[in-house]
Amino acid sequence: MRNLSGCRVFLLAVPAVLLLFPVSVLVLILERISTSLLNDHTYRDFRSGELTITLNGRNSTGSTADSQFDVAMDMNPRPVIAILGVCVAAYIVCAIDAFGIWELKKVEGTNRHQRIWTWMVVVGNILLAALSLGIFAWTTSVQNSEAGWQSYHDVQKMNQEYTRETWACQIERFFPKEGWASATCGTAKASRFLLIPTAVFSLLALASFWILIRQRGGLKWLWGGKGRYAGFDNVYELQQGGPPAPYMQGPPQWGPQPYYIVPPNQQWGPPPAPQMMPQMAPQMVPQVAPQMVPQVAPQTVPNEQKSDATAEARPVFR
Secondary structure, three states: OOOOOHHHHHHHHHHHHHHHHHHHHHHHHHHHHHHHHHHOOEEEOOOOOOEEEEEEEOOOOOOOOOEEEEEEEEEOOHHHHHHHHHHHHHHHHHHHHHHHHHHHOOOOOOHHHHHHHHHHHHHHHHHHHHHHHHHHHHHHHHHHHOOOOOOHHHOOOOOOEEOHHHHHHHHHHHOOOOHHHHHHHHHHHHHHHOHHHHHHHHHHHHHHHHHHHHHOOOHHHHOOOOOOOOOOOOHHHHOOOOOOOOOOOOOOOOOOOOEEEOOOOOOOOOOOOOEEEOOOOOOOOOOOOOOOOOOOOOOOOOOOOOOOOOOOOOOOOO
16 A cells, blocks of 8 residues: 555545535634624613614504514524534534544554544544534424514513524514515524535545545454554565566675785885775785795804914004
8 A cells, every 4th residue: 555645635635624614614604694793783771781673664463654663682592502513513523634634645654543543533523423413403493493473462572582593584574674684594594504514524524534444454454453554464465566676786885995915024124115005896805925034044154273473464454
């Protein structure tokens, strides 16, 4: 198994980086837009401190004239908090997916380290898919359980607690002149229904990650086994794909070293200076054994008898 190329890594990261992350960002943006639109048309009552909105329209079914009246709003923030929690979880899972794919794209690394990343990616995507579908089902049930306004007489009732989506949609229904309510209702519904693509894209990211898991041996490697490439146990992994490469002799481990040739010692005179000769390649240099120089034995001078020359006949040195 060789390291994955950059194009293949990009294709494996598409579900996590280019699908899951943008959808989670879009959910957050739509949720913030609906919140901003509703907050721009509400205010806090100075006396009671309640969130109040001023509506322009009919205040009864039989009325034909428009009038302005204030409505106290009690907001149920739990669905919004749950949707924002899914967005944060999606950001974390996207980061884990990106780092996990980058870690498993290469052969290098210990099995324990790569197996930890694999379990983080698998568990993270499964939990994100389950969380997205669960929050979508719960928020939908909350929306269906809220009856909302049935007539104009229900508008000014006290202690009405609804979600942001319910408030915006029923204002759009009973007060069509409030144009902002239509945009608020649409963005709130879109942020809730985008939880379904979030779950689908998290499962797609898990499917793309399964390609890397299968290359290492699948579930056997994931549960602690050696897998296909941990140790090359079978003969199939040891077979070569082509003819064996010719043996290439490497360079010598040492460079040429100079050596000296010393002539044999002589008995008389100073020894000559050694000559340095470069050695181009390691070779055997014959060792010259020292030659035996014949020793000249001292000669004995024969004793000559003194002549009977007189003192006058002897030479005088001056």
